[in-house]
Amino acid sequence: MPQSAAGSIAIEPIFVPAIPVRELLPWAIFGGLLMLLAIYFVGAEQGATALIHGRGVHEFVHDGRHLLGFPCH
Amino acid sequence: MTRTLLVRGMLVGIVAGLLVFALARCIGEPQVERAIAFETGMDRAEGKAAEPEMVSRKIQRGFGLLTGTVVYGAAIGGIFGIVFAFARGRIRIASPRALAALLASMAFVAIVLVPALKYPANPPSVGNPDTIGIRTAAYFLLMAFSIAAMVISFQVGHRLRSHFGAWNASLLSALLFVVIMGAVCHFLPEFDEVPAGFPVTLMWRFRVASLEMQTVLWATLGFLFGWLAERDSAWTQLRN
Numbered sequence: 001m002p003q004s005a006a007g008s009i010a011i012e013p014i015f016v017p018a019i020p021v022r023e024l025l026p027w028a029i030f031g032g033l034l035m036l037l038a039i040y041f042v043g044a045e046q047g048a049t050a051l052i053h054g055r056g057v058h059e060f061v062h063d064g065r066h067l068l069g070f071p072c073h
Numbered sequence: 074m075t076r077t078l079l080v081r082g083m084l085v086g087i088v089a090g091l092l093v094f095a096l097a098r099c100i101g102e103p104q105v106e107r108a109i110a111f112e113t114g115m116d117r118a119e120g121k122a123a124e125p126e127m128v129s130r131k132i133q134r135g136f137g138l139l140t141g142t143v144v145y146g147a148a149i150g151g152i153f154g155i156v157f158a159f160a161r162g163r164i165r166i167a168s169p170r171a172l173a174a175l176l177a178s179m180a181f182v183a184i185v186l187v188p189a190l191k192y193p194a195n196p197p198s199v200g201n202p203d204t205i206g207i208r209t210a211a212y213f214l215l216m217a218f219s220i221a222a223m224v225i226s227f228q229v230g231h232r233l234r235s236h237f238g239a240w241n242a243s244l245l246s247a248l249l250f251v252v253i254m255g256a257v258c259h260f261l262p263e264f265d266e267v268p269a270g271f272p273v274t275l276m277w278r279f280r281v282a283s284l285e286m287q288t289v290l291w292a293t294l295g296f297l298f299g300w301l302a303e304r305d306s307a308w309t310q311l312r313n
Contacts (some may be wrong), residue, residue, distance in 0.1 A: 035151040042144050
């Protein structure tokens with residue numbers, strides 16, 4: 001049985017039921033969009049593109065943006 | 074259930090963001106300060122006036138950095154929670170702790186490691202402002218390709234399992250990921266915008282600090298989230 005060779009990460013046939021996609025989707029869409037927007041503001045706003053005029057957001061999160069690895073300026 | 078996992082992901086992400094902030098203060102900020110000093114010296118040598126400070130350095134390395142790491146941590150954590158909710162019961166791993174660790178390590182490779190190998194983090198004074206548009210686009214495009222390649226390789230690996238066994242299937246899956254990303258990186262543009270005379274050791278330390286911060290973020294997410302999921306009584310009830 002090849003599955004028993006998996007070692008510490010046990011692969012078992014018995015399982016918790018998966019959460020149906022219909023139940024997941026609203027959370028994934030609204031939550032996901034909100035999270036991506038947050039990442040955009042930390043990582044890219046007022047760099048290549050700007051939703052808000054000026055340089056305030058960019059300057060405020062400046063150090064975090066550099067250190068988290070986003071292209072900054 | 075999805076809501077619980079989303080909120081839990083965000084909370085774990087906030088904890089991770091706080092840890093990343095503490096680490097950034099210790100190992101990241103000294104490099105940022107040195108890079109800014111280099112930039113100031115370079116501007117002065119060219120006879121350019123110093124850039125006016127819109128936000129003071131004190132705020133940038135304090136509250137600004139804290140906001141950046143915590144918001145980023147919470148957002149990444151929230152997405153992690155949603156992905157975990159989807160993977161639960163779909164990826165056939167019995168222990169939620171192992172599932173969280175597996176997801177976090179795959180995400181770390183796809184979102185941090187691969188993009189960092191092609192487009193590593195740059196300290197202030199590195200990078201031409203004129204190319205910020207194309208650099209940002211290339212960076213996010215690479216990240217998108219990397220995530221897609223990870224999902225595809227994982228699926229392929231899963232299909233190969235019955236043929237080749239778990240070990241060989243995982244190796245083939247990893248090989249597929251490396252080949253896809255090697256090709257993608259080959260076709261994406263290269264940027265070499267390091268100013269002459271920029272200290273090499275400073276560059277190295279900055280990039281290592283950046284990677285260390287990301288490692289702490291993803292390790293906290295994977296292990297803390299997994300630990301909480303393991304304790305989850307709902308999970309145990311479902312399993313029994």
